[in-house]
Amino acid sequence: MTDRCIIIGASHAAAQLVPSLRQEGWQGEIVIVGDEPHLPYHRPPLSKAFLSGEKTAEELPIRPAAFYDKNEATFYHGYVRAIDRVKKSVLLENGDVLSYDKLVLCTGARVRKINVPGAELGGVHYLRNIADVEGIQAHIATGKNAVIIGGGYIGLETAASLTKQGMQVVVLEMAERILQRVTPPEVSSFYARIHAEEGVEIKTNVQVTQITGEQTVQSVLCDDGQTFPADVVIVGVGVIPNAELAEQAGLEVNNGIRVNAQCVTTDPNIFAAGDCTNHFNDMYDCQLRLESVPNANEQAKVAAATLCGNPKTYNSLPWFWSDQYDLKLQIAGLSRGFDHMVVRGDQDKGRSFAAFYYKEGRLIAADCVNRPKEFMLSKKMITQRSMLAPELLCDESVTVKALIEQLR
Amino acid sequence: MGHITFIEYDGTQHDVDLEAGKSLMQIAMDNGVPGVDADCGGECACGTCHVILEANWFPETGEVVDDEKQMLAMTPEQAETSRLACQVHTTNEMDGMVVRLPEFQM
Numbered sequence: 479m480t481d482r483c484i485i486i487g488a489s490h491a492a493a494q495l496v497p498s499l500r501q502e503g504w505q506g507e508i509v510i511v512g513d514e515p516h517l518p519y520h521r522p523p524l525s526k527a528f529l530s531g532e533k534t535a536e537e538l539p540i541r542p543a544a545f546y547d548k549n550e551a552t553f554y555h556g557y558v559r560a561i562d563r564v565k566k567s568v569l570l571e572n573g574d575v576l577s578y579d580k581l582v583l584c585t586g587a588r589v590r591k592i593n594v595p596g597a598e599l600g601g602v603h604y605l606r607n608i609a610d611v612e613g614i615q616a617h618i619a620t621g622k623n624a625v626i627i628g629g630g631y632i633g634l635e636t637a638a639s640l641t642k643q644g645m646q647v648v649v650l651e652m653a654e655r656i657l658q659r660v661t662p663p664e665v666s667s668f669y670a671r672i673h674a675e676e677g678v679e680i681k682t683n684v685q686v687t688q689i690t691g692e693q694t695v696q697s698v699l700c701d702d703g704q705t706f707p708a709d710v711v712i713v714g715v716g717v718i719p720n721a722e723l724a725e726q727a728g729l730e731v732n733n734g735i736r737v738n739a740q741c742v743t744t745d746p747n748i749f750a751a752g753d754c755t756n757h758f759n760d761m762y763d764c765q766l767r768l769e770s771v772p773n774a775n776e777q778a779k780v781a782a783a784t785l786c787g788n789p790k791t792y793n794s795l796p797w798f799w800s801d802q803y804d805l806k807l808q809i810a811g812l813s814r815g816f817d818h819m820v821v822r823g824d825q826d827k828g829r830s831f832a833a834f835y836y837k838e839g840r841l842i843a844a845d846c847v848n849r850p851k852e853f854m855l856s857k858k859m860i861t862q863r864s865m866l867a868p869e870l871l872c873d874e875s876v877t878v879k880a881l882i883e884q885l886r
Numbered sequence: 887m888g889h890i891t892f893i894e895y896d897g898t899q900h901d902v903d904l905e906a907g908k909s910l911m912q913i914a915m916d917n918g919v920p921g922v923d924a925d926c927g928g929e930c931a932c933g934t935c936h937v938i939l940e941a942n943w944f945p946e947t948g949e950v951v952d953d954e955k956q957m958l959a960m961t962p963e964q965a966e967t968s969r970l971a972c973q974v975h976t977t978n979e980m981d982g983m984v985v986r987l988p989e990f991q992m
């Protein structure tokens with residue numbers, strides 16, 4: 479009997495595990511159990527090109543069906559209820575039991591739900607999968623009102639996509655500014671200005687208290703008494719890692735499934751990769767739970783190598799991107815804990831600048847808006863632990879090319 | 887159907903089908919060619935789909951847009967005929983094209 483590797487969750491991490499497992503020499507079966515009725519697809523376009531209609535569902539799969547056939551990876555549509563670590567098997571919701579030799583948890587994350595009266599009304603949507611977007615798309619029409627709850631990247635991307643399609647968009651943010659969790663005030667105010675210029679109304683310091691309507695939503699009420707008419711409501715208030723399955727199986731879980739630098743959980747036959755993990759990042763010397771495609775891909779490669787007996791260590795720079803209107807934001811590294819910030823360009827005018835974040839004299843992160851060169855430079859500087867002075871970075875009379883020369 | 891040859895840095899060759907209309911990055915992904923990371927899935931946001939074309943094929947692959955130019959300018963292994971594979975839209979005329987991969991994706 480050949481060995482079987484089961485992957486739970488059919489998304490970014492799974493789509494990278496299949497080729498990586500084969501490249502690392504896995505000769506046994508590969509079975510992917512996923513509860514979405516699709517081949518693994520690109521999730522980032524859901525709030526961007528797919529929502530705005532520039533990309534169709536046919537363009538979303540990460541790899542075609544033929545790829546999985548060729549690599550002898552089979553899909554099993556279903557939801558895993560439990561893991562039996564003693565018998566080394568997984569129990570599906572329909573009662574089926576599948577045994578494994580190696581198991582990889584790629585269960586990702588799910589949206590955080592809001593708990594206010596009316597949250598169950600028709601027209602109230604979240605945004606995590608294709609079905610969610612299809613639900614939202616049914617309401618898109620010129621002149622209709624969209625209320626977005628949550629001013630994080632996904633909420634703002636959604637706002638941009640819907641305004642572009644002629645909708646009247648309001649974003650409601652509980653904190654005193656949008657993007658508060660992820661960027662300093664300078665970058666928040668840049669995005670607030672752009673959205674205002676594009677016609678999106680952003681309200682901060684407001685808490686939603688109720689969503690009203692008969693069958694479907696009609697308006698959104700806030701704690702300060704304001705009411706916003708709504709034909710559709712989209713909630714983007716963060717995600718929760720899908721770690722319960724691991725927790726019930728007795729694996730260590732703490733804000734995600736704990737994995738070591740080789741992507742192994744507390745059971746040597748069980749691995750985890752992607753949004754569901756909580757891992758140690760050597761570069762930042764802390765535990766992290768990331769929500770990003772590059773992280774899912776990288777962890778999948780590491781897990782595959784380790785699983786095949788060629789242990790690899792995860793050590794990569796977190797990075798992220800966000801597309802809104804004509805703005806391409808590329809974020810290198812993590813800015814939390816920075817003690818000094820400099821800006822190249824002017825975030826108060828125009829649509830392009832780069833903000834560099836330093837800690838103890840070293841670059842730790844950068845937010846680059848329409849500045850691909852600065853982004854590439856930052857990636858390089860952070861991984862090289864460069865001490866290149868902030869004064870040089872914010873001096874536009876020094877070209878990026880000249881800066882990169884100084885690194886060599 | 888035509889074909890495209892990807893050559894990894896260590897010389898490993900991958901002859902794959904040319905499905906005209908797809909991006910060069912997607913063709914590499916569809917065939918599991920190692921060495922193309924394509925972290926952003928083709929948004930021209932990551933620079934991890936860098937490829938180097940054989941010189942005679944370069945003119946066939948169309949214009950290099952500004953974003954792509956800027957990202958390529960920063961990749962350490964940039965060559966005269968470098969492209970981001972996600973920005974190259976394949977056509978039937980590309981049958982037989984040879985594409986080299988850099989040692990590292992940044």
Ligand SMILES: Cc1cc2nc3c(=O)[nH]c(=O)nc-3n(C[C@H](O)[C@H](O)[C@H](O)COP(=O)(O)OP(=O)(O)OC[C@H]3O[C@@H](n4cnc5c(N)ncnc54)[C@H](O)[C@@H]3O)c2cc1C
Binds near residue numbers: 586
């Ligand atoms: C709208 C949106 C925009 C985004 N934009 C960006 C971006 O610009 N850049 C970026 O880097 N990242 C972005 N992300 C984040 C990125 O999509 C995630 O980091 C990535 O999808 C993580 O992949 P994953 O494989 O770890 O898990 P997920 O994509 O979360 O997939 C997990 C899968 O497992 C399934 N599953 C869970 N439990 C079970 C079970 N018990 N049984 C069976 N199946 C199960 C789930 O249904 C899901 O299909 C965005 C996300 C969203 C929602």
Ligand code: FES
Binds near residue numbers: 934970973
């Ligand atoms: S896939 Fe990211 S730039 Fe080409």
